[in-house]
Amino acid sequence: MKLFSSFISILVLLFLAGPQANGGSKQLFKIASLAPAGSVWTTQFENFAEEVREKTGGEVDFRIYPGGVMGDDIAMFRKMRVGQLHGGGFTMTGVASQVPDFRILGIPFLFHSYEEIDFVKKGLLPEFEKQFRDKGLELIAMTEVGFVYAMSTLPISDLETFKQSKNWAPTGDPVSEKFLQTLGITPIQLIIPDVLSSLQSGLVETVYNSFYGSIVLQWFTKTKYIVDLPYGYAYGVFVVSSQKFNKLTEKQKQVFLAAAHKHFPVLLKKTRQSNQESRLILKQRGGQFLTLDHGTIELLKEKRNETIKQLVPDAFSKSIQDHTFKLLEEFRKQ
Numbered sequence: 500m501k502l503f504s505s506f507i508s509i510l511v512l513l514f515l516a517g518p519q520a521n522g523g524s525k526q527l528f529k530i531a532s533l534a535p536a537g538s539v540w541t542t543q544f545e546n547f548a549e550e551v552r553e554k555t556g557g558e559v560d561f562r563i564y565p566g567g568v569m570g571d572d573i574a575m576f577r578k579m580r581v582g583q584l585h586g587g588g589f590t591m592t593g594v595a596s597q598v599p600d601f602r603i604l605g606i607p608f609l610f611h612s613y614e615e616i617d618f619v620k621k622g623l624l625p626e627f628e629k630q631f632r633d634k635g636l637e638l639i640a641m642t643e644v645g646f647v648y649a650m651s652t653l654p655i656s657d658l659e660t661f662k663q664s665k666n667w668a669p670t671g672d673p674v675s676e677k678f679l680q681t682l683g684i685t686p687i688q689l690i691i692p693d694v695l696s697s698l699q700s701g702l703v704e705t706v707y708n709s710f711y712g713s714i715v716l717q718w719f720t721k722t723k724y725i726v727d728l729p730y731g732y733a734y735g736v737f738v739v740s741s742q743k744f745n746k747l748t749e750k751q752k753q754v755f756l757a758a759a760h761k762h763f764p765v766l767l768k769k770t771r772q773s774n775q776e777s778r779l780i781l782k783q784r785g786g787q788f789l790t791l792d793h794g795t796i797e798l799l800k801e802k803r804n805e806t807i808k809q810l811v812p813d814a815f816s817k818s819i820q821d822h823t824f825k826l827l828e829e830f831r832k833q
Contacts, residue, residue, distance in 0.1 A: 526743070528585045528586060530544075541565045571691065575593070576589075588642060600630060603623075605733070607731040608799055609803070614830070624641070637744045639736075639755075647731055649728075650708060652704045653724060657791065662684050668687070677809055725789065728791055
């Protein structure tokens with residue numbers, strides 16, 4: 500009997516020690532996104548998840564909820580707070596509800612090229628990482644939709660026709676809202692999943708998206724006219740709960756981050772390539788690319804500068820604005 504008891508004790512000890520010996524108990528990350536299943540964003544995330552899964556021997560796993568099935572960005576954050584989700588792919592608009600300074604790159608007509616964007620993002624990244632961590636979030640990677648364009652059911656040739664159309668602005672995005680108001684436009688605020696039905700019903704007529712985004716979200720089926728001038732830059736972030744991330748062993752964290760550093764730059768490249776290809780597809784499907792005159796473009800830039808003055812400090816801080824413009828000036832001097 501004594502021998503049997505000793506044997507049972509050893510089994511219990513081995514059972515308790517087992518997970519630690521294998522680097523910790525299994526960690527399942529439940530991740531949601533507005534990106535549709537099968538899009539370049541979810542496909543590349545699945546590649547990242549598979550590598551983490553494989554290199555941790557299945558000890559770190561993922562369950563992915565694409566296509567907005569967990570609701571919009573704000574709903575996803577609510578689910579993170581109660582532990583129903585552990586992270587997600589968030590739009591700039593959604594994540595800025597947690598870290599307001601993150602919306603700085605979304606100022607309309609700010610950037611001229613992706614090279615400028617990449618330089619500024621690299622300079623701001625350490626500051627963003629700290630601000631996210633202060634909110635209990637780990638910034639794993641920045642993502643992007645790309646340059647977005649005004650797309651409309653009506654032809655837009657100048658500021659007057661632009662103002663006459665029913666403009667959309669993302670719910671919770673003070674940057675877009677304030678800029679349009681500065682132009683004399685009262686935008687109709689909607690969450691992204693509601694835009695297509697609103698285009699179909701005529702509630703909105705002018706929306707903003709990348710070429711690829713307009714195809715995967717099917718907005719292009721209603722927006723025949725495209726102003727051939729980048730309106731702004733749309734981007735996002737992949738974040739996870741710091742509390743959940745810190746349950747990983749150091750080795751698991753290294754695998755997690757190494758896979759992110761490998762796969763998300765590939766995602767960036769694929770997104771930009773998809774936008775280039777989508778531009779051609781839109782033309783082939785009857786999309787009409789319209790140009791604005793020089794005077795209208797200069798007026799839009801003047802209104803942008805007016806808007807920025809109204810956004811500080813409520814939408815983003817003066818310090819992040821100064822840092823961003825300093826980096827941009829540095830790049831343009833080069």
